[in-house]
Amino acid sequence: MKMMISKSSLTDLCIKQLKNLLIFNEDNELEILKSSIDIALKKVENNFNRNNIKYYSEKDRPLFNAFNSDQYTVFLYYLSNTIWKEGNPNLLADRIYYLNKILHSVDLFYEVNLPDYFVLSHPLGSVIGRGVYSNYFFFGQNCTVGGNKGFSPFFDERVALLSGSKVVGNSRIGNNCIISANAYVKDTDIPNNSIVFGTSPNLIIKNQPKEYFESYFSNLFHNYCD
Known part of the structure; x- marks a missing residue:
């Protein structure tokens, strides 16, 4: 999957948004966030492989742009859902779910299991x-x-x-x-x-x-x- 920003930049973006709008504890939550982003990106790639809407692919290759609000909505849903499924503290999943609501005015609770596609x-x-x-x-x-x-x-x-x-x-x-x-x-x-x-x-x-x-x-x- 092609990413318009690097994974490290995406991680930094999530951290800054959480710190500015909510709370993020780097000492306790950084490794959870990093490992969950890896899993969430795999889910995004699998999802976008089937997405036929413009801007989701480039030359038949899935494309993820964190500054496309629809795409970032999907990513944050997968991120919060992954953190919850991996058995990590719900408080971080709660904040990422809340971040999605703040940024995109959409309610996609992490315990709701949307399909692969x-x-x-x-x-x-x-x-x-x-x-x-x-x-x-x-x-x-x-x-x-x-x-x-x-x-x-x-x-x-x-x-x-x-x-x-x-x-x-x-x-x-x-x-x-x-x-x-x-x-x-x-x-x-x-x-x-x-x-x-x-x-x-x-x-x-x-x-x-x-x-x-x-x-x-x-x-x-x-x-x-x-």
Whole structure:
């Protein structure tokens, strides 16, 4: 993967942001941060290998630019998630999660397990909460995923949440689904190959041929496969 700044510069950037906006203890946390950045960058590279949006590759090689805010959002999510998964003190994961919220106005909690292959685009105002996520997941700005009465949504492969859309509660979104702008799905299952409009319980669900979604998601992901 090509990086627009070196790994050491990226580490310095994270440290400066944490020190300026929150807290960072170099004596106790530097080695945790360095080792977690190594793992997070591998996850970024794997993710960007499938990302088909402009600026994520150069000559068919994944490209990471820490000054592309969407890309840095993904990196900070992976960094906080890695620190948590590696069993390190949650306090550092909390601060990096918080840093992501401060810088990008997006809520990606480190205990939420996003899939290996997901794409976000201008995700300001989005809250992507607990749920089960499958590969080829997309979300834009002001989207919400959340629980209701102890239930959280399940997303099959190839699901797109467009601007302002919400999916909450005991909902299963099938393969090849687009939740249209400002749609609100609550405690509702959506069948495969569907575009969803409106608000639960009065949703409008339009079925489309599988080829329609193959075309749509191939614009978001390289090596799109069924």
